[in-house]
Amino acid sequence: MRNQRTINKETSFTGIGVFSAKKATVTFKPAEPDSGVVFARTDLPGSPRVRAAAPNIASRLHRTTISQNNVEVQMVEHLLASFAGLGIDNLEVEIDGPEVPAVDGSAAPILACLKKAGIKEQEAPKKSFQITSPISVAEGNAGLMALPEKDGLTISYTLDYANPAIKTQSLVYKMEEKSFAEEIAPARTFLPEYQIEQFRRQGLGKGANYKNTLVVTEEGILENELRFPDEFVRHKVLDLIGDLFLVGAELSGHIVAVKSGHGANAKFVKKIVETMAQAEAFAKEFHLEISDIQRILPHRYPFLLIDKVVEIEAQRRAVGIKNVTFNEPFFQGHFPGRPIMPGVLQIEAMAQLAGVLLLRKLENTNKLALILSIDKVKLRKPVVPGDQLIIEAEAVKVKTRTGQVNTTATVDGKRVAEAEIRFMLVDVGTG
Numbered sequence: 001m002r003n004q005r006t007i008n009k010e011t012s013f014t015g016i017g018v019f020s021a022k023k024a025t026v027t028f029k030p031a032e033p034d035s036g037v038v039f040a041r042t043d044l045p046g047s048p049r050v051r052a053a054a055p056n057i058a059s060r061l062h063r064t065t066i067s068q069n070n071v072e073v074q075m076v077e078h079l080l081a082s083f084a085g086l087g088i089d090n091l092e093v094e095i096d097g098p099e100v101p102a103v104d105g106s107a108a109p110i111l112a113c114l115k116k117a118g119i120k121e122q123e124a125p126k127k128s129f130q131i132t133s134p135i136s137v138a139e140g141n142a143g144l145m146a147l148p149e150k151d152g153l154t155i156s157y158t159l160d161y162a163n164p165a166i167k168t169q170s171l172v173y174k175m176e177e178k179s180f181a182e183e184i185a186p187a188r189t190f191l192p193e194y195q196i197e198q199f200r201r202q203g204l205g206k207g208a209n210y211k212n213t214l215v216v217t218e219e220g221i222l223e224n225e226l227r228f229p230d231e232f233v234r235h236k237v238l239d240l241i242g243d244l245f246l247v248g249a250e251l252s253g254h255i256v257a258v259k260s261g262h263g264a265n266a267k268f269v270k271k272i273v274e275t276m277a278q279a280e281a282f283a284k285e286f287h288l289e290i291s292d293i294q295r296i297l298p299h300r301y302p303f304l305l306i307d308k309v310v311e312i313e314a315q316r317r318a319v320g321i322k323n324v325t326f327n328e329p330f331f332q333g334h335f336p337g338r339p340i341m342p343g344v345l346q347i348e349a350m351a352q353l354a355g356v357l358l359l360r361k362l363e364n365t366n367k368l369a370l371i372l373s374i375d376k377v378k379l380r381k382p383v384v385p386g387d388q389l390i391i392e393a394e395a396v397k398v399k400t401r402t403g404q405v406n407t408t409a410t411v412d413g414k415r416v417a418e419a420e421i422r423f424m425l426v427d428v429g430t431g
Helices: 077-086 108-117 177-184 195-201 231-247 262-285 290-296 343-359
Strands: 003-007 011-016 023-030 037-041 049-051 065-068 071-074 091-095 119-125 128-130 135-139 142-147 153-160 168-174 190-192 214-216 250-258 308-313 317-323 367-379 388-398 402-411 414-427
Touching: 003 023, 011 108, 023 108, 037 071, 049 065, 049 071, 077 108, 077 177, 077 231, 108 119, 128 262, 135 262, 142 262, 153 231, 168 177, 168 231, 177 231, 190 195, 190 231, 214 231, 231 250, 231 262, 290 308, 290 343, 308 343, 317 343, 343 367, 343 388, 343 402, 343 414
Parallel strands: 037 091, 128 250, 153 250, 190 214
Antiparallel strands: 003 119, 011 023, 023 091, 037 049, 065 071, 135 142, 142 250, 153 168, 308 317, 317 388, 367 414, 388 402, 402 414
């Protein structure tokens, strides 16, 4: 787990907004741990503040805007992507206008400004969220899906334009600080030429020019050159990274996006935040003491072998504890001269934790988890009085009537037992 970050000292940059053509200066200032990113509109009386967070996303065409108490900051996506690329969590961002300057249309100048200030690690853990089950949204012909992947954040993006100079482009990108600076941050905003007149009728793009926007005709780029052959899809990934920053946590998972823009991204961000809130509420509910376990499992002394459940991740994984004492009734007859916990009871303890994992799901209330099969059993070391079994259960396949759970047990960090257990879920009274 990484720690939170801010910057060492104040730094700033100035430019015009691509939508409003208004000049603005953005000043970054260090902030305390757990304070997040907060914008202050210094051009307005009292310098009202707007927090960069999913609930504050406002619906605006072709740009990411955050709004709080009727105060807006527009075109924040390149800033936010830069924060994500550098792992920055806490900043005061002062801006004396309604829109973040476009600079050259990419995040590279913003990234350079922040690096010049220096990055400071803080004494507080960074919030993170592991995608454990698919999350998806669709908007017209655009769609996004988050899939489980434990090793950091991967983004797969596909865009498809009728313009022959853009065509279809795809990119699979693994989020890393160095590669972000080199491969994603320099990618610039682009606009097909036919949309320019549409923008003008909508009163948009007043500050757009050939230096801050790639204008694409059917023959190529007007008065500019590409930095990458696939710069268009790289910029879409840049925008998505910026929008994902509003989740408020470092994500681990695989994001698959097709033709998505800021509107679909905003829906996706809000759905991830909703999923995070559900997971956090679920986790808080699941610190189960023995009385809680007895409400889930039918087992009773001397056959209730789980003392406590200390962790559950949704319906995917659980961690439980079994304290092995000399007073266990089975020690009276199982090698009484040299007490060893029977291997079958180690497996039973693992099965009971798996039962808690499966039966705590709402639709499985008033059901029993009956063992169908036990495979790949290994008993690696003796378990003796005084040991504490740390048992982990990970659901592999869970259906309406069956479930498969992989289980392990460790003592002092060393694995002592493991098994792959399949269950049938039956209604109470029909087993």
